[in-house]
Amino acid sequence: MNIGIIGAGAIGLLFAAYLSEENHVRIFVQNDKQKQVLLKQGIQLKMTERVSDHDVTAETTYENLGKCDLIIIAVKQYHLTTVIPQIKAHSNHKPILFLQNGIGHLNYMESLSNPTLLVGVVEHGAQKFGEHSVLHNGIGKTNVALFKGSYETLQEVKSLSSKNFIFSIQDNYEEMLIRKLIKNAIINPLTALLNIPNGELIVNDHFREVMRGVYNEFEKIFPQLNQIVSYEEVEKICRNTGENRSSMLMDFELKRRTEIDAILGVPLEIARERKVETPMISLLYSLVKGKEYKGDSE
Ligand SMILES: NC(=O)C1=CN([C@@H]2O[C@H](COP(=O)(O)OP(=O)(O)OC[C@H]3O[C@@H](n4cnc5c(N)ncnc54)[C@H](OP(=O)(O)O)[C@@H]3O)[C@@H](O)[C@H]2O)C=CC1
Ligand SMILES: CC(C)(CO)C(=O)C(=O)O
The missing domain is CATH 1.10.1040.10 (N-(1-d-carboxylethyl)-l-norvaline Dehydrogenase; domain 2)
Structure with missing residues (x-):
């Protein structure tokens, strides 16, 4: 699958590292320095006993959002004001998964015409170091539910699961x-x-x-x-x-x-x-x- 991830903080880097094992991951970042580091060095995923490197594509503009089969939004809730216009401009037909804490993103989601929208609750713990390193310091799972649209997409997200990175389907998003x-x-x-x-x-x-x-x-x-x-x-x-x-x-x-x-x-x-x-x-x-x-x- 071609997966786009907006935001390369702790959660964006964590998701990009795991999902890049079986998929092509494009990560959309805000500054050129981070883009260059990610392109040259990939993502360094640290766990208690091992460190691994993961190749990703990094971009500072959003045109290629439209090439992604699934877009994961991994910015904080208060960053959504800058991200939502990019979704509307470049990917208003693609499935989107929102991972924010709280419920502030629901109002933004209501403003989108994308046929399929998903919400997720991340139970992993992650901490970012520098531009490209992330420590996976709490292995949990990601609960995902349908906000609107196709249940098939939800099942495709579940099938992205791997040993330490599980997606679990929930019936009721609220x-x-x-x-x-x-x-x-x-x-x-x-x-x-x-x-x-x-x-x-x-x-x-x-x-x-x-x-x-x-x-x-x-x-x-x-x-x-x-x-x-x-x-x-x-x-x-x-x-x-x-x-x-x-x-x-x-x-x-x-x-x-x-x-x-x-x-x-x-x-x-x-x-x-x-x-x-x-x-x-x-x-x-x-x-x-x-x-x-x-x-x-x-
Ligand atoms: N960290 C954790 O363990 C957990 C986090 N969560 C939730 O996940 C969400 C993300 O958290 P976390 O990763 O920790 O947050 P971070 O602050 O580490 O990361 C957010 C990232 O989004 C980037 N960003 C902001 N605006 C844009 C934009 N327009 N385009 C591209 N990138 C952008 C920021 O870039 P820049 O640095 O350049 O500003 C930053 O790298 C939050 O809602 C949080 O509550 C949930 C459970 C656990
Ligand atoms: C559940 C809790 C409170 C655990 O620390 C948490 O998710 C957070 O700190 O944001």
């Missing part, structure tokens, strides 16, 4: 995204604001009370929430990833923009539309925005 959203929405802002690893949230009854309160507010926004993901599952993630620093805490530490708008901003808009009061979620949103605004992670 439930799949909400299941991940709730975990990110409760764990990420609190760990980022408190500067603590995930596990510390559940050994402190005061923090647990706040977590439960945020969950209850989400249940007011999404009344079926408890049938999709329970509060106990959120605590389980904290236990299972106890030593981890959440991606939002790492964004603060590295002075990068966070994904707070996709994680809390869009649910807050839905709450407003549904006339639901969510004071705790609003407070967390404003605190993260405020801290981001100052550009100060101390």
Whole structure:
């Protein structure tokens, strides 16, 4: 298959490395320096016990998007404003797979006329080093679901699976995204604001009370929430990833923009539309925005 990947950050490089084993991968990047490094050296995929090199084609313009059988969008949600016009201009008939955290990408997807659109939730952990190296530091899987269009494409994506890189089909895209959203929405802002690893949230009854309160507010926004993901599952993630620093805490530490708008901003808009009061979620949103605004992670 000819696969196009937009974005060569941690997730873009990870997907490109694995998928290039059996497919031709074109990776669309923003700067010429990264393009040259990728063309000359390929992608270096690091795992605990081995390092491998993977050849890809790299481009800084988007004309060749139309040559791809599947396009994977691996940029952050807040980058979509620049990517969506390129999709509309060069590949409005191709299947697209969106991998963003949160639910902010759904509005963008609704604006596309592509017949087949897919969403994915990445459970792998990946960290980028330099222009072309990626560390696969957590082997999980990628859940994929149909947003609209052909189920056949979903099966083709599943068939791209390999030993350490599995795609698993999910029936309901909304439930799949909400299941991940709730975990990110409760764990990420609190760990980022408190500067603590995930596990510390559940050994402190005061923090647990706040977590439960945020969950209850989400249940007011999404009344079926408890049938999709329970509060106990959120605590389980904290236990299972106890030593981890959440991606939002790492964004603060590295002075990068966070994904707070996709994680809390869009649910807050839905709450407003549904006339639901969510004071705790609003407070967390404003605190993260405020801290981001100052550009100060101390
Ligand atoms: N990293 C992880 O372990 C996980 C990440 N995710 C999710 O996956 C998504 C991607 O995350 P991640 O890879 O970590 O993010 P990164 O910030 O590492 O990568 C995003 C990349 O997109 C590039 N980019 C931005 N705009 C464009 C554009 N118009 N054209 C081409 N490239 C562009 C950026 O380039 P530049 O550097 O030049 O700005 C950057 O390399 C996020 O939504 C994240 O939440 C989900 C689960 C795990
Ligand atoms: C589930 C969680 C909170 C694990 O750290 C995560 O996905 C993140 O940090 O973004």
